Amino acid sequence: MAVYLKNASYIDWQTLEFRNTSLKVNEGADGKMEFINEIPADASCEVIDCKGKFVTKSFVCGHHHVYSALARGMGAPKKNPRNFYEILKYVWWTLDKCLDKDSIEASALATAIASAKCGVTYVIDHHASPFAVEGSLEIIAKAFEKIGVSHLLCYEISDRDGYDIAEKGLAETENYLKYQPGLVGLHASFTISDETLERAVQLADKYDSGIHIHVAEDKYDQELCVRNYNQRVVERLHDAGALKFSKTILGHCLHLDDKEKDLIKNSKVWVVQNSESNLNNNVGYFNSRGLGENIMLGTDGMHSDMLRSAKSAFYVGQGFDSIDYPGFYKRFRNAHQYLNSNGFNNDGENNLVVLDYDTPTEINQNNFLGHFLFGIEAKHVQHVISGGKLIVKDRKVTTVNEEEILEFSKEQATKLWEKMKSIDAD
Numbered sequence: 001m002a003v004y005l006k007n008a009s010y011i012d013w014q015t016l017e018f019r020n021t022s023l024k025v026n027e028g029a030d031g032k033m034e035f036i037n038e039i040p041a042d043a044s045c046e047v048i049d050c051k052g053k054f055v056t057k058s059f060v061c062g063h064h065h066v067y068s069a070l071a072r073g074m075g076a077p078k079k080n081p082r083n084f085y086e087i088l089k090y091v092w093w094t095l096d097k098c099l100d101k102d103s104i105e106a107s108a109l110a111t112a113i114a115s116a117k118c119g120v121t122y123v124i125d126h127h128a129s130p131f132a133v134e135g136s137l138e139i140i141a142k143a144f145e146k147i148g149v150s151h152l153l154c155y156e157i158s159d160r161d162g163y164d165i166a167e168k169g170l171a172e173t174e175n176y177l178k179y180q181p182g183l184v185g186l187h188a189s190f191t192i193s194d195e196t197l198e199r200a201v202q203l204a205d206k207y208d209s210g211i212h213i214h215v216a217e218d219k220y221d222q223e224l225c226v227r228n229y230n231q232r233v234v235e236r237l238h239d240a241g242a243l244k245f246s247k248t249i250l251g252h253c254l255h256l257d258d259k260e261k262d263l264i265k266n267s268k269v270w271v272v273q274n275s276e277s278n279l280n281n282n283v284g285y286f287n288s289r290g291l292g293e294n295i296m297l298g299t300d301g302m303h304s305d306m307l308r309s310a311k312s313a314f315y316v317g318q319g320f321d322s323i324d325y326p327g328f329y330k331r332f333r334n335a336h337q338y339l340n341s342n343g344f345n346n347d348g349e350n351n352l353v354v355l356d357y358d359t360p361t362e363i364n365q366n367n368f369l370g371h372f373l374f375g376i377e378a379k380h381v382q383h384v385i386s387g388g389k390l391i392v393k394d395r396k397v398t399t400v401n402e403e404e405i406l407e408f409s410k411e412q413a414t415k416l417w418e419k420m421k422s423i424d425a426d
C-alpha cells in the first residue's frame with residue numbers, strides 16, 4: 001500500500017531545497033517515498049491533493065514522559081513545592097505511584113494522539129509507574145502502535161521506592177528488550193545506587209542498547225553525587241560505563257563542569273535539551289558550550305509539540321547559549337540522526353507532514369528557517385504520514401476514535417487524581 005501526495009511543494013528536510021512534485025509514499029518500517037510526475041489512474045490508494053501545501057519530513061520527540069499525560073488540570077499538591085526535589089516528591093512521584101494499567105494505557109493513547117496531531121511520528125519515552133511496573137512498556141508500545149506513532153521506550157529504574165521496585169524495573173526492562181529495541185531507563189544519579197547503576201549498564205551491554213537518564217537537571221543531583229560518591233554525576237556515569245553506548249541519552253545536562261562536558265564531548269552519547277521544562281521547574285538554563293554536536297530536543301512530558309520545543313530552545317538560547325537559525329534547526333532534526341545512526345527502524349523518508357501554511361511573505365530555500373522559527377506551528381499540521389500510513393487526515397487521527405479515547409482518558413484522570421489524595425509523600 002501507498003499514499004499519493006499530489007501537486008505538493010516538497011521541502012527537503014536536510015538541504016531545505018524546494019521542489020514542486022507529486023509523491024508516492026510507500027508503507028513499511030524502512031519504506032521510502034518517490035517523486036513522481038503523475039498519479040496512476042488506477043490507484044486504489046489514498047490520494048491527497050497538496051496544492052498550495054508544504055510537505056516535509058515529520059518530527060521526532062527526543063525525550064517524553066507518557067506518565068505525565070493525565071496531570072493537566074489536576075489540583076495543587078498537598079504541599080507547595082519549594083524546590084526541584086519537592087516538585088518531584090509532591091507532584092510527579094505522587095502521581096506515578098498511583099498509575100495502574102488502565103491509566104498508563106490512557107496516558108499513552110493521549111500522548112500518541114497529541115504527538116501525531118503535532119506531526120511527531122516518533123517518540124523516545126521515559127516511563128515510571130512504580131506500583132504497576134510489570135508489562136507497562138508493552139501497554140505503552142501497543143497504545144502507540146494503535147495510533148501509528150513509532151516509539152523507543154524505557155522504564156525509569158530507580159531506588160527511590162525501595163530495592164524491590166528497582167528490581168522490578170530491571171526485570172521489566174529485560175523482558176521488554178528481549179523482544180524489541182528499547183533503552184535502559186534510569187531516573188537520575190541521585191536516586192540510583194551503585195549496584196542498580198551497574199546492573200543497568202550490564203543490561204544495556206547485553207541487549208546492545210543504551211542508558212536513558214536525567215543528568216544534572218538541578219544542582220541537587222550534583223550535590224548528592226558529590227556527598228555520597230565523592231564525584232560528579234557525569235564522572236560517576238562514565239566510571240560505571242554508561243557513556244560507552246552511542247544509544248545513551250542524557251536528559252537536561254544543565255549543571256556540568258568542564259571536565260564533565262569533556263567526558264560527554266569525547267563520547268558518542270546524546271544530550272537532550274528540554275527548555276520549557278527547565279523554565280517551568282526553575283532549575284536553570286541549557287548551554288551547549290563544550291558539549292559537542294550530539295544535542296537533540298525533547299518536551300520532557302510538558303506537551304507533545306516539537307515545533308514549540310524548537311522555538312523555546314532558540315529563545316532560551318538568546319540569553320544563555322550560542323544558537324543561530326541553522327543551529328536550532330539542526331538540534332530539532334538531530335533526533336533523526338540519533339535514530340538512524342543507531343540502526344533504529346521506522347524513521348525513514350516515508351514519515352511526512354503536510355503543512356497548510358499560509359504566509360504573508362515569500363517562502364523559499366533561503367528564508368525557510370525564518371518561517372520555521374516565526375511562522376510554522378503545530379496548527380499548520382494538516383495531514384501526517386507515519387511509516388507510509390496516513391495517521392492524521394485533516395487534523396483528525398484516522399486510526400482510532402479520538403473522542404472515545406479522550407473520554408477514557410478523562411475518566412482515568414479523575415480516578416488518578418482521587419487516588420493521589422491518599423498518598424502521603426512525606
Ligand SMILES: [Zn+2]
Nearest residue numbers: 126214251300
Ligand atoms: Zn524527563
